[in-house]
Amino acid sequence: MSEEFIEEIDDILSDVLSDVDSTSPAEIEQNITFGQSVSAERQTAIVDGRINQLAAELDVPEAAVDLAKSLRDQYRNQRGDLIGTALELVAASCLYCAVKVTEVPLDPTDFVAADDTVVTRKALLRRSKDIASTVGLDPSAFFGSEHYVDRYCDALDVTDAVNERAREIIEITEESGLSSGKSPSGWAAAAVYNACLDVGEKRTQQELSRVANVSEVTIRNRYQEQRAELRQVDSLPSDPVGVINHVVDASGVDNPTRELAELLIREARSEQYPVDADATLWGLAALRRASQLTDGDVKLKTLSQHIDEDSDAIKSRASGLQSVITQAELDEFRATHVQ
Numbered sequence: 317m318s319e320e321f322i323e324e325i326d327d328i329l330s331d332v333l334s335d336v337d338s339t340s341p342a343e344i345e346q347n348i349t350f351g352q353s354v355s356a357e358r359q360t361a362i363v364d365g366r367i368n369q370l371a372a373e374l375d376v377p378e379a380a381v382d383l384a385k386s387l388r389d390q391y392r393n394q395r396g397d398l399i400g401t402a403l404e405l406v407a408a409s410c411l412y413c414a415v416k417v418t419e420v421p422l423d424p425t426d427f428v429a430a431d432d433t434v435v436t437r438k439a440l441l442r443r444s445k446d447i448a449s450t451v452g453l454d455p456s457a458f459f460g461s462e463h464y465v466d467r468y469c470d471a472l473d474v475t476d477a478v479n480e481r482a483r484e485i486i487e488i489t490e491e492s493g494l495s496s497g498k499s500p501s502g503w504a505a506a507a508v509y510n511a512c513l514d515v516g517e518k519r520t521q522q523e524l525s526r527v528a529n530v531s532e533v534t535i536r537n538r539y540q541e542q543r544a545e546l547r548q549v550d551s552l553p554s555d556p557v558g559v560i561n562h563v564v565d566a567s568g569v570d571n572p573t574r575e576l577a578e579l580l581i582r583e584a585r586s587e588q589y590p591v592d593a594d595a596t597l598w599g600l601a602a603l604r605r606a607s608q609l610t611d612g613d614v615k616l617k618t619l620s621q622h623i624d625e626d627s628d629a630i631k632s633r634a635s636g637l638q639s640v641i642t643q644a645e646l647d648e649f650r651a652t653h654v655q
Contacts, residue, residue, distance in 0.1 A: 351398035359398050363388050366407035373430045374422055384414035390451040409443035421463040423501045425529045461486050464504035471527040474517050477568055481511035485542055494545050502530045506538030516567045516618045543621060552622055556581045556591045559599025569614055572653040577606035583640040601633030
């Protein structure tokens with residue numbers, strides 16, 4: 317087993333472990349069978365029985381169950397025996413590894429809730445790490461973040477647009493290698509949070525934390541990492557109207573807001589505003605002002621995701637656009653565009 321491979325597994329699981337409360341209770345030994353206390357045949361029976369029990373409770377597909385039992389054999393053969401292990405924990409960890417490989421969207425919390433002999437996520441993940449590195453599992457099996465997206469989106473009751481955008485974010489960040497070594501559940505939670513901001517559906521980090529059972533600190537850190545990458549990959553056009561259309565298409569902004577924002581830019585340009593010198597900020601500011609004038613729902617936080625500066629830079633320019641259109645012109649626009 318190469319050092320590089322072991323480090324990759326360690327990075328993936330240590331990111332999950334870092335999200336575990338350090339005050340979690342110590343592992344207890346009651347109701348746990350240790351490998352040295354029973355024969356090899358009895359070891360197999362205990363592990364397989366526990367795998368079957370957990371699989372039934374968690375509704376794990378048969379293919380994953382079969383793989384878990386195969387991993388049990390491989391793990392024991394590579395080690396030489398199961399002496400020094402808690403057999404119930406080995407069973408849960410083999411099944412956890414199997415659901416990761418077969419892309420079943422279950423996380424450590426599901427296993428802990430279903431198995432009272434695995435007291436902490438930490439115990440499960442440490443044994444899973446040992447199994448994965450011992451039998452040579454592909455580390456990529458442990459960060460299929462996209463498999464958590466449907467689950468989180470359903471729990472948050474968001475639109476399909478959020479789901480699709482979250483998957484795009486995961487694809488972009490995985491292709492760049494940014495997600496390597498990160499907890500898949502935390503990465504998915506951050507992607508859904510980022511997607512909510514992009515689409516304009518308000519969900520808080522606290523809500524994501526509760527749904528994903530990931531700390532708000534983790535979501536905030538991952539969200540910032542993803543956002544920095546998205547700004548590099550998904551750069552905005554170099555003219556303010558292009559910026560408006562780009563953001564509108566990504567966020568599902570209504571057409572009257574788009575058209576009024578474009579009108580504001582045209583009027584500002586005619587009055588010698590430097591809208592082309594700082595296209596991104598002026599385009600975002602026009603959307604901000606247009607949304608205010610049409611009672612739209614373009615959130616400042618959604619707009620500010622596209623810049624490194626403070627959102628005050630958008631607000632100040634939006635205020636500057638107040639005088640470029642008269643009340644009569646605004647009334648005429650509303651009469652013809654806003655229902």
